[in-house]
Amino acid sequence: DIQMTQAPSTLSASVGDRVTITCRASQSISAWLAWYQQKPGKAPNLLIYKASTLESGVPSRFSGSGSGTEFTLTISSLQPDDFASYYCQQYTSNPLTFGGGTKVEIK
Amino acid sequence: EVQLVQSGAEVKKPGESLKISCKDSGYSFTSDWIAWVRQMPGKGLEWMGIIYPGDSDTRYSPSFQGQVTISADKSITTAYLQWSSLKASDTAMYYCARRSPTWEFFDSWGQGTLVIVSS
Numbered sequence A: 001d002i003q004m005t006q007a008p009s010t011l012s013a014s015v016g017d018r019v020t021i022t023c024r025a026s027q028s029i030s031a032w033l034a035w036y037q038q039k040p041g042k043a044p045n046l047l048i049y050k051a052s053t054l055e056s057g058v059p060s061r062f063s064g065s066g067s068g069t070e071f072t073l074t075i076s077s078l079q080p081d082d083f084a085s086y087y088c089q090q091y092t093s094n095p096l097t098f099g100g101g102t103k104v105e106i107k
Numbered sequence B: 001e002v003q004l005v006q007s008g009a010e011v012k013k014p015g016e017s018l019k020i021s022c023k024d025s026g027y028s029f030t031s032d033w034i035a036w037v038r039q040m041p042g043k044g045l046e047w048m049g050i051i052y053p054g055d056s057d058t059r060y061s062p063s064f065q066g067q068v069t070i071s072a073d074k075s076i077t078t079a080y081l082q083w084s085s086l087k088a089s090d091t092a093m094y095y096c097a098r099r100s101p102t103w104e105f106f107d108s109w110g111q112g113t114l115v116i117v118s119s
Helices: none
Strands: A004-007 A010-013 A019-025 A033-038 A045-049 A062-067 A070-075 A085-090 A102-106 B004-006 B010-012 B018-024 B034-039 B045-052 B057-060 B069-073 B078-083 B092-099 B106-109 B113-117
Touching (some): A004 A085, A019 A033, A033 A062, A045 A062, A045 B106, A070 A085, B004 B092, B010 B018, B018 B092, B078 B092
Parallel strands (some): A010 A102
Antiparallel strands (some): A004 A019, A019 A070, A033 A045, A033 A085, A085 A102, B004 B018, B018 B078, B034 B045, B034 B092, B045 B057, B069 B078, B092 B106
């Protein structure tokens, strides 16, 4: 199985901050990576796929980059609605696997 | 627009059986892949398996193979996740999710079904 490791597990930030979350794969996954946002008590919501393609309707302050084994999700200017957990997911091979998650908290 | 609506929360005892459902109100159920994802309390997301209702082709994560059964009834556009004998460790939120048409990420999710297994 491909292991996905996210860092940090928790991040404290303020509104307006630039935030970066890292996701590392245990082997190369090319650009077959998705990012999701999950708010408490809600289902995950797709933000980005193919490492850097923004899902329709997702604000442009979200961006993704990377290929191979190292990926990042960046929020250019954190908004109150962005305090949530974020997960990466590889889809290069089964079983599909998710990172352990990053919780973005209010500083 | 794809909308997945899941059955309600369940409280069960260890050893009991359970079948939860995910109804797809979209128009392309038989050409969509529907997955199940587990989230244990306070933990991350785990892919359990996926089914293609068009021909019932089903794939399981090795971690869940033999522990659960995924099925679908295309006549009522509904996918299912079932257990024959629940354990306390099955306590979790379970989500169904639609795989995108082209790649294996998930672009639409159900609201989740909470399963609590306790004696």
